[in-house]
Amino acid sequence: MTQLEQCFFNMYKMDYDFGWYGKDQMRGLVVQGFLSAENYQKIVGEAYERTDNQVSGAPQA
Numbered sequence: 001m002t003q004l005e006q007c008f009f010n011m012y013k014m015d016y017d018f019g020w021y022g023k024d025q026m027r028g029l030v031v032q033g034f035l036s037a038e039n040y041q042k043i044v045g046e047a048y049e050r051t052d053n054q055v056s057g058a059p060q061a
Contacts, residue, residue: 009035013043027040031050
């Protein structure tokens, strides 16, 4: 993890720990590409699972 990635990881962890972000917001960060599924698991304590109502940011052909 780069130093910048570590800074964002720490920021998201604090947001979750302080209750400013919940699991839904953390899942949203994964969908948007701001947070990896691995880091989601480190922060939330459970594996990331994609739900049916989540839309990928990738354009459809």
